[in-house]
Amino acid sequence: MAVKPDLVACVVLLAGTSLAVGSHVSVHSQLRGESAIDYRPVPPAVAKVVATDFDALWADLAWLAFLQHDGAVLTEPEDHRKFGDLDTGLRTVTTLDPDYLVAYLFGSWALGDAGQGEAAEALLLRGLKHRPGDRHLELQLGFVRFLVRRDVEGALAAFSTASRPATTPTDERMRHMAMRMAAGLAERRDDTKLARKLWEAIEEDARAKGDQRMEGVAKRALERLAREGSSVTASSPKDR
């Protein structure tokens, strides 16, 4: 019986491929645990030199690497979280592109969650240095100082800065949030004069816009301040 060379070649090809794939699957499953990629962010100074004029692209890639590793860690239960070098990763992204807004905003929450409040504040201050007057960053700085660092005075300063007049609808929304936060914190700090001034501005704005709910909140706060005079510590959390 004559053996057809094409048939032999096909059989050898199929057998070879099956063996190759089978051995790879087997070895891969054995080594999987050992060969997991260890995420190490590139130091910012090195990344800046290597990136040349493609720094925005490298910033995107560093951001993706940061999110894939530390973003996934954030979704795990708090007692199982093992963060990498968050600060270096975020510094790499923001050194490559100092205007990477989302890196400052999300990064500061991630640092806060990892118990690195000081680094979170430093990240936002660095962002404000590059983007002076950015209301997103000012507002976030207020939240990080208040919620993470428990620094009421610092938070009040940040929210007060973000309460300045705005020109765009987005800035206007953030301004309102900052004013409400600043007014609440001023009450907490017993700064009745500032709290009254802010609540009055909020009431006026709400009236102009026909926002009855907010007008009511501001009215109640002003009544409370008037009632309690200089001691305003017993205010209702709901109204704040």
Place this chain on the structure above:
Amino acid sequence: MAAYIVLAIARQTWRELLRERVVSGGLLASVVLVLAAIPLGGLSLGQDFRLLADLGFASVELTSVLLVAVAGAQMLPREWERRTAFLVLSKPVSRSSFLLGKAMGLMAVAIQLVLFQGGVLLVLLALRHGPPTPLAGQLLLTCLQAVLVGAIAVAFSAVASTPVTLLATLALYVTGHNLDSLHGLASQLDGPGRMLLTALGHALPDFSLLDLKNRIIHGEGLSASVAAKALLHGLSWTFAALAAGVLAFRGREA
């Protein structure tokens, strides 16, 4: 030097280059890379526009520059190897016309490469995020980068072999993107070293000047004065490189 001869050689060169497999392969790879930015954008926490634009423009630029550098480095040595250069030059065709025709064909391919890839990128950006009008300005500068790389490659290939031409062209391209580092290094030195590096920093083609995508993509805007200076810089270097190539090719022994 007759213009119709230059144009005839340019047209023939353009046709030959488009038939090269490396060109179609590179184009395909570039389009795949641009398309890969779409799923990646979904993982970037709302940064899909900037990821598509950054990756897309980088891919357009690198693919075009690499393809033009490779094609430009091979072009003249191949003509000598195949003896077609002798055939053409034995007719009433000057060396200048021959070199300029080859260079113009290569530049036409460079522009075509950038416009094809850039067109795909702009359509994708428009479909996903609305009209990306300001980004079209960067395409013009990317065209100029590819054209300049082509001119440099042709100039080097007039006197050097393919590997040397390729290395020298890419070295100039990479250095041209790093002139800031060169100036930074110069500022840390004293004496002749400082003078030499500073002079080099001003004497080499500044590819960063033709790479304003970061400003455009991230909304920093582009003033007419900067754009005009960038165009002037790119065009001047292109003409200078071609002139150097013509001079070297005229003096070359067959």
